[in-house]
Amino acid sequence: MMPSVPTLxxxxxxLGISADVLLELSRADVVPSLAAPTPEGSLSQELRQLVRMLRGWSPGEVxxxxxxAKVLEGPPDE
Incomplete structure (x- = not known):
């Protein structure tokens, strides 16, 4: 079983050790992912703000x- 991030x-x-050790991650595993652009990096400032706000919402609110959003989008083009 994999623990949640706060539990990890x-x-x-x-234990006084790095989470990398617990996850058996090497520097070679981590470095390429740090160089990759974040999915939010290509979003406009308004969309990034919206994403940050939505992270605190409950599933029901989302x-x-x-x-x-579907109502605002309107019917699909045919």
């Missing part, structure tokens, strides 16, 4: 927003 952090702190 607590384990690393309690579902309601999706309904509103």
């Amino acid at each position: 952090r607590k384990l690393a702190v309690a 579902k309601r927003l999706m309904r509103v």
Whole structure:
């Protein structure tokens, strides 16, 4: 079973080791991913703000927003 990120952090702190060690990650595994652009990097400032806001929303709130967005989008072009 894989622990959640907060649990993984607590384990690393309690054991006094890096989470990389717990996950068996080498520097070669991590470096390429750090060089890759973040998915949000190509978004406009407004969309990045919206994404940050949505991270704090409950699944129900996101579902309601999706309904509103679909109404605003209108019917698909035929």
